[in-house]
Amino acid sequence: MAETPCSLCPLKKSPLFLAHSPEENDLMQSLKRREVTLKPGETLIREGQTDAPLYTLIDGWAFRLKTLSDGRRQILNFLLPGDFIGVQQKMGDAAAHGVVTLTDAVFCVFQRDALWELHRRSPTMGFNITWLTAHEESLVDDTLLSVGRRSAEERIATLLILLFKRAAALQTDAGAGGVPFPLTQQHVADGLGLSLVHTNKTLRKLERRGLHQIVDGRLHMRDVKALARLADLYGDGRPPQRPLV
Amino acid sequence: MAETPCSLCPLKKSPLFLAHSPEENDLMQSLKRREVTLKPGETLIREGQTDAPLYTLIDGWAFRLKTLSDGRRQILNFLLPGDFIGVQQKMGDAAAHGVVTLTDAVFCVFQRDALWELHRRSPTMGFNITWLTAHEESLVDDTLLSVGRRSAEERIATLLILLFKRAAALQTDAGAGGVPFPLTQQHVADGLGLSLVHTNKTLRKLERRGLHQIVDGRLHMRDVKALARLADLYGDGRPPQRPLV
DNA sequence: CGACGTGTTGATCTCTCTCAATTAGAGTGG
DNA sequence: CCACTCTAATTGAGAGAGATCAACACGTCG
DSSP states (O other), X not given: OOOOOGGGOGGGGSTTOOOOXXXXXXXXXXXXXXXXXXXXXXXXXXXXXXXXXXXXXXXXXXXXXXEOTTSOEEXXXXXXXXXXXXXXXXXXXXXXXXXXXXXXXXXXXXXXXXHHHHHHHOHHHHHHHHHHHHHHHHHHHHHHHXXXXXXXXXXXXXXXXXXXXXXHHHOSSTTSSSEEOOOOHHHHHHHHTOXXXXXXXXXXXXXXXXXXXXXXXXXXXXXXXXXXXXHTOOGGGOOOOOOOO | OOOOOGGGOGGGGSTTOOOOOHHHHHHHHHHEEEEEEEOTTOEEEOTTOXXXXXXXXXXXXXXXXXXXXXXXXXXXXXXXXXOEEOOSSOTTSBOSSEEEESSSXXXXXXXXXXXXXXXXXXXXXXXXXXXXXXXXXXXXXXXXXXXXXXXXXXXXXXHHHHHHHHHXXXXXSTTSSSEEOOOOXXXXXXXXXXXXXXXXXXXXXXXXXXSEEEETTEEEESOHHHHHHHHTOOGGGOOOOOOOO
């Protein structure tokens, strides 16, 4: 399988991708070791695995998860193209979470000390990584708020809106009707701390009410207003104004 | 109020503190703007606030939180001395979470572009910040697993163990009997996605069983084994070995 | 001394879980 | 082409963990 040079990285097609200087491309290229391609449901990183390298998700969807010893599991967040993987672990220690694919997926594998080299040789990219890491944390924050304090209906509405936004932002072919939605109901359940059955019932309820629709692995938003009302997201960063009592 | 120069930063007394070169001290010093001292329960950052600077928590405890418009709130994680605050927001955008103190607390305030300057002028410190950020995310990951998949008893056991470890690691005066525990039951509830009443009942149940004790704002672990069994934490990074059924 | 914050406990109520069964589609092999 | 198997989605029924409602105790404070 032919590997893509960083200068032709498919991520560049993404509207979210930041332009890089030729030097930055060379740097990335020099740290890149190879690519891995996985099929849906395959494990990229096993929980507790040591010495996992640094990855970038180039194409496809995946998720991070943690499990308890009796099998209960929680999906921490979903990974879309452009996301970094493995910034968490200091080299040498065990992965605190697993990473599993949702779709066919291609990962770019970097050498173990890439994180340090990146900082050392390009403060700009080092800074970007810090920011990306912080941003991923804020995704987990959102989910924690959902799981801790929102009802099942509200959680689902929130998940649909946030995933839709992320997926739509990556769309190159706009207007295709909805966005890809490769999650099974089990994934939704594991991502929201709900049981499979209750997830199904809630999803159907919202669908029957005409709020959304999931067909052929694509998510269509039918009534964003209503979903947003349920989710109680303040429109992109506007401060919550509420009577504090 | 006299401000402490970075070279005499009280954090240096902490066993967790990394030694810094004189140049790094100078760098921090040059980016530092001032200190803020807050009383318990005061707000350092309001949700939605714009232009919050970068802080370091020097002394005392605090927490990050998010709220819904009807007042439901979720504590995202607890902040102890040495933690960074505000890495999340790009300069100019709104804080996605608030920060409130639990005790008297002293924060070090840095200029707005400190994060970038730090990366630019010291890759080592830049690298450390990414790592700290990633580490904070892993704390949120732990909580998300708890809130999503653990029972009330298990959640509380997990919280007690993790907070005990963090607090103990900061202790300079060992053997003082327990560690400081400035949370009210309401904080525990908000941190674990439980109601106040149920938190109280569960806390009492564990206490009556002799697993722990909270007296005078200090937490004493009476039966760590039993708590760890409830929490189902694998001993510091050992991979979970289980029949996958 | 009354107001308030925190902790405690008992009595309901309900949202969500668990158990069970069924349907539909995709893939396999005979 | 048709049984057979698997996975994902669906629906109903009963059970339970945790929420909500209500009181009360205790200490601090203006």
